[in-house]
Amino acid sequence: MAHGIMVAKGAGMGDSPLTRRRFLSLGAGTLAAATAARYFLAPHEAKAAAHGTIDPATDGKIVRSICEVCFWKCGIQGHVQGDKLLKLQGSPVHPLSNGKLCPRGAGGLGQAYDGDRLVKPLLRVGPRGSEEFKAVSWDEALGFIAGKLDELRKKYGPETVALFNHGAGASWFKHLLQAYGTANFGAPSFAQCRGPRDVAFDATFGSDPGSPEVLDIGNSDCLVLIGSHLGENMHNTQVQEFAEFVARGGDLIVVDPRFSTAASKAYTWLPIRPGTDTALLLAWLNVIIGEGRYNRSYVEAYTTGFDKVAEAVKSYTPEWASAETGLDAETIRNTARRIAAAAPASLIHPGRHSTWYGPDDVHRSRAIAILNAVLGSWGHRGGFFRPAGMKLAKYPTPPYPKAKPPADRLPGEAPFALEPLAQGIRRASIDGKPYPVKGWFVYGTNLIQSLPERAETLKAIQELELLVVCDLIPAEIAGYADVVLPEASYLERYDDLQPVSWHQSGVALRQPMIPPLGDSKPGWWIARELGLRLGLEAFFPWKDAESYLRERCKLSNLDYDTLAREGFLPAPAKPTVVEDGLALTFGTESKKIELYLDRFEKAGFDPVPVYRRPNAPPPGYFRLLYGRAASQTFGRTSNNRLLGELSRNDRVWLNAKVAADLGIVDGQRVKLVNQDGVESAPIEVKATERIRGDCVFMVHGYGHTAKGLTYARKRGGADDAGLVTRVVVDPVMGGTGMRVNFVAIKKVER
Numbered sequence: 157m158a159h160g161i162m163v164a165k166g167a168g169m170g171d172s173p174l175t176r177r178r179f180l181s182l183g184a185g186t187l188a189a190a191t192a193a194r195y196f197l198a199p200h201e202a203k204a205a206a207h208g209t210i211d212p213a214t215d216g217k218i219v220r221s222i223c224e225v226c227f228w229k230c231g232i233q234g235h236v237q238g239d240k241l242l243k244l245q246g247s248p249v250h251p252l253s254n255g256k257l258c259p260r261g262a263g264g265l266g267q268a269y270d271g272d273r274l275v276k277p278l279l280r281v282g283p284r285g286s287e288e289f290k291a292v293s294w295d296e297a298l299g300f301i302a303g304k305l306d307e308l309r310k311k312y313g314p315e316t317v318a319l320f321n322h323g324a325g326a327s328w329f330k331h332l333l334q335a336y337g338t339a340n341f342g343a344p345s346f347a348q349c350r351g352p353r354d355v356a357f358d359a360t361f362g363s364d365p366g367s368p369e370v371l372d373i374g375n376s377d378c379l380v381l382i383g384s385h386l387g388e389n390m391h392n393t394q395v396q397e398f399a400e401f402v403a404r405g406g407d408l409i410v411v412d413p414r415f416s417t418a419a420s421k422a423y424t425w426l427p428i429r430p431g432t433d434t435a436l437l438l439a440w441l442n443v444i445i446g447e448g449r450y451n452r453s454y455v456e457a458y459t460t461g462f463d464k465v466a467e468a469v470k471s472y473t474p475e476w477a478s479a480e481t482g483l484d485a486e487t488i489r490n491t492a493r494r495i496a497a498a499a500p501a502s503l504i505h506p507g508r509h510s511t512w513y514g515p516d517d518v519h520r521s522r523a524i525a526i527l528n529a530v531l532g533s534w535g536h537r538g539g540f541f542r543p544a545g546m547k548l549a550k551y552p553t554p555p556y557p558k559a560k561p562p563a564d565r566l567p568g569e570a571p572f573a574l575e576p577l578a579q580g581i582r583r584a585s586i587d588g589k590p591y592p593v594k595g596w597f598v599y600g601t602n603l604i605q606s607l608p609e610r611a612e613t614l615k616a617i618q619e620l621e622l623l624v625v626c627d628l629i630p631a632e633i634a635g636y637a638d639v640v641l642p643e644a645s646y647l648e649r650y651d652d653l654q655p656v657s658w659h660q661s662g663v664a665l666r667q668p669m670i671p672p673l674g675d676s677k678p679g680w681w682i683a684r685e686l687g688l689r690l691g692l693e694a695f696f697p698w699k700d701a702e703s704y705l706r707e708r709c710k711l712s713n714l715d716y717d718t719l720a721r722e723g724f725l726p727a728p729a730k731p732t733v734v735e736d737g738l739a740l741t742f743g744t745e746s747k748k749i750e751l752y753l754d755r756f757e758k759a760g761f762d763p764v765p766v767y768r769r770p771n772a773p774p775p776g777y778f779r780l781l782y783g784r785a786a787s788q789t790f791g792r793t794s795n796n797r798l799l800g801e802l803s804r805n806d807r808v809w810l811n812a813k814v815a816a817d818l819g820i821v822d823g824q825r826v827k828l829v830n831q832d833g834v835e836s837a838p839i840e841v842k843a844t845e846r847i848r849g850d851c852v853f854m855v856h857g858y859g860h861t862a863k864g865l866t867y868a869r870k871r872g873g874a875d876d877a878g879l880v881t882r883v884v885v886d887p888v889m890g891g892t893g894m895r896v897n898f899v900a901i902k903k904v905e906r
């Protein structure tokens with residue numbers, strides 16, 4: 157039996173509803189697969205023609221591909237019978253899955269078989285936001301968009317069109333719009349997510365932690381998680397290595413105002429006052445440097461500016477930090493010593509979503525970078541490894557026309573941004589500065605829930621002359637579109653080659669397991685058809701995705717057929733840590749780790765992180781915190797019935813004692829009212845000791861209102877994004893700090 161997995165015949169979701177019980181039993185199969193995993197398929201198994209291999213247990217097919225339920229990009233394998241996908245498992249040969257998936261990846265079937273899927277192109281017939289559409293042919297929809305794009309190009313120049321995007325499939329549309337002539341590409345996954353972290357690490361080390369983050373958690377001896385809530389943040393390989401780390405008894409220190417899943421595994425949980433992390437980090441530096449516990453030879457060999465940093469952190473004693481953070485000074489001192497004792501196999505996790513408190517965010521991330529640097533963890537086993545990566549040849553197309561710089565920033569604004577700011581492009585759509593943005597192409601991002609300050613998003617939308625939304629389901633943003641384009645899901649399409657940068661680097665392939673649902677079409681096809689209609693055929697010389705991929709593989713000296721069969725091809729092995737022979741180099745100007753940043757100083761920013769005290773909640777208010785839940789990926793899973801049944805994450809966490817003082821019992825329905833008077837939908841209280849009394853916590857991605865999301869709309873819970881009516885922008889790189897909103901709790905009659 158291939159992979160030791162039994163696939164029941166005819167048990168797909170297409171003909172019978174997949175119950176929770178059956179779904180969970182499939183999960184157990186996933187675990188079995190992990191132990192039975194072999195590296196490559198034996199030749200006798202590889203007998204399918206086009207792609208995939210025959211599963212002798214069922215005469216069905218096994219097709220290897222890449223997950224897209226989040227952005228970690230694990231390798232998957234689908235068990236397919238005819239046109240039906242029966243189950244998804246982790247690919248045993250892909251280094252990001254090691255034969256296992258997170259619950260969301262296993263539940264990806266619920267996305268493909270979502271009864272609310274978009275299956276026809278739609279043209280708006282009511283006002284924007286009315287969600288009134290008529291179904292049209294692809295020819296009509298694409299003709300309409302091409303006509304508008306042509307008109308906008310003539311009227312304002314091609315830079316008037318912006319792409320908002322998330323996910324691997326966006327690459328086809330980036331190509332199309334670069335050929336068209338714009339550079340306005342705004343992804344909320346930068347200025348609303350990893351931006352501050354990437355900027356801080358890039359400035360310090362000359363490269364950022366990347367995605368997937370290059371953390372050698374599996375080999376580290378001490379791990380500090382600051383906010384980063386692994387286990388709820390379910391990035392597969394990271395969680396696998398985290399489990400190994402915990403099983404080995406690694407020293408885990410978790411800093412979180414909430415007793416997270418990770419905190420429950422920790423030796424020390426530091427329930428920090430929200431927004432004061434920089435004070436803790438500076439005090440750790442104070443102890444580690446002051447007591448001479450840093451990695452002296454590493455610091456001498458690889459860093460610049462150490463003395464200035466040592467001087468700057470002298471005043472940040474544990475006693476000082478104790479008053480700011482609410483943590484005990486002796487515990488701050490002890491944890492600093494434990495962190496140092498494990499170095500260089502000691503990791504201060506850089507986190508991922510780092511747009512928390514605005515002006516503090518880059519500095520907090522910089523303090524994390526500096527700590528890792530003085531521990532010598534960058535480049536060492538158990539620290540940050542340096543993957544060799546895999547270079548792939550481009551498919552030759554003409555050079556793109558030179559585009560105007562993006563409209564996201566005015567002169568002098570956010571000088572260290574590494575990518576365009578989504579909220580900046582939104583602003584240019586409202587006030588026309590530095591030039592008007594009149595057309596939005598929205599791919600795989602639900603801007604209504606992912607961009608803070610929703611009123612601004614709605615204002616910008618009303619100013620547009622074209623709004624195209626390409627999605628799988630009629631999410632909130634689609635309700636405002638002029639044209640909605642139904643994409644085939646990640647289980648039904650090809651996407652571009654996916655380089656994998658990991659301990660074992662390589663390349664992976666996304667390929668269809670089943671045919672597209674209804675009249676939905678893959679992104680590569682949609683982008684190409686638009687290109688042809690816009691006179692950009694020179695940029696789309698391929699007939700279809702498969703011929704494109706074959707050619708790219710040929711140019712990269714890779715065997716496409718093997719890639720299609722295995723789903724992943726390894727790159728030649730190279731050392732990724734100093735212990736194995738890696739030569740450490742840095743992409744900074746000085747070619748060293750820049751602990752002190754002259755570049756920041758020249759631009760008027762703090763060259764060494766400085767602590768700024770956050771505003772306290774006004775009386776009667778709580779700081780609004782939000783985060784992830786293991787079985788949800790915000791907008792990607794909110795309508796996924798399989799995952800929705802797995803667990804309840806639709807409640808607001810409130811400290812039990814505070815709840816009692818307010819006369820609120822566990823399970824009681826309340827509304828949250830923010831400082832600007834914005835009210836949430838009713839939401840149940842989870843009264844718990846697991847959170848501090850000065851904040852509340854909720855999972856992002858609930859409280860949907862779109863008519864077409866028949867499942868998500870009926871689920872409980874409220875939408876955190878609606879309450880984020882204020883942000884504090886990081887002046888260094890334009891990240892929108894979002895944990896600066898406060899809510900009061902209003903009881904709702906039962």
Ligand SMILES: Nc1nc2c(c(=O)[nH]1)N[C@H]1C(S)=C(S)[C@@H](COP(=O)(O)OP(=O)(O)OC[C@H]3O[C@@H](n4cnc5c(=O)[nH]c(N)nc54)[C@H](O)[C@@H]3O)O[C@H]1N2
Pocket residue numbers: 226349350382383384385386388389390391411412413414416428429430431432433507508509510512781782783784785786787788789790853895
């Ligand atoms: N299951 C699942 N996993 C995911 C995702 C998903 O949607 N679902 N999304 C992925 C994405 S895109 C991202 S960016 C990551 C985000 O995940 P992470 O980068 O791990 O976490 P954050 O969202 O930054 O932080 C959430 C945690 O920070 C705590 N916190 C809040 N305020 C503070 C504070 O002031 N100080 C400290 N120390 N802690 C605080 C919260 O209680 C919560 O535990 O998750 C990724 N993984």
Ligand SMILES: Nc1nc2c(c(=O)[nH]1)N[C@H]1C(S)=C(S)[C@@H](COP(=O)(O)OP(=O)(O)OC[C@H]3O[C@@H](n4cnc5c(=O)[nH]c(N)nc54)[C@H](O)[C@@H]3O)O[C@H]1N2
Pocket residue numbers: 224321322323325343344345348349350509599600601602603605606607608626627628629631643644645646782783789790791792856876877878880894
């Ligand atoms: N208030 C608040 N705001 C946040 C966050 C938060 O926690 N709270 N998190 C921030 C973070 S960390 C991030 S990364 C961003 C993420 O926010 P977004 O960039 O908006 O990402 P998603 O929520 O994944 O986008 C989901 C949309 O993509 C669609 N989609 C899914 N798969 C496909 C596909 O294959 N093709 C197409 N065409 N569409 C697809 C889904 O149906 C859904 O409508 O939000 C940020 N904004």
Ligand code: SF4
Pocket residue numbers: 223224225226227228229230257258259260261262390391392393
């Ligand atoms: S972490 Fe989970 S959802 Fe994300 S790509 Fe991997 S299996 Fe898919």
Ligand SMILES: [Mo]
Pocket residue numbers: 345349350508509
């Ligand atoms: Mo994110």
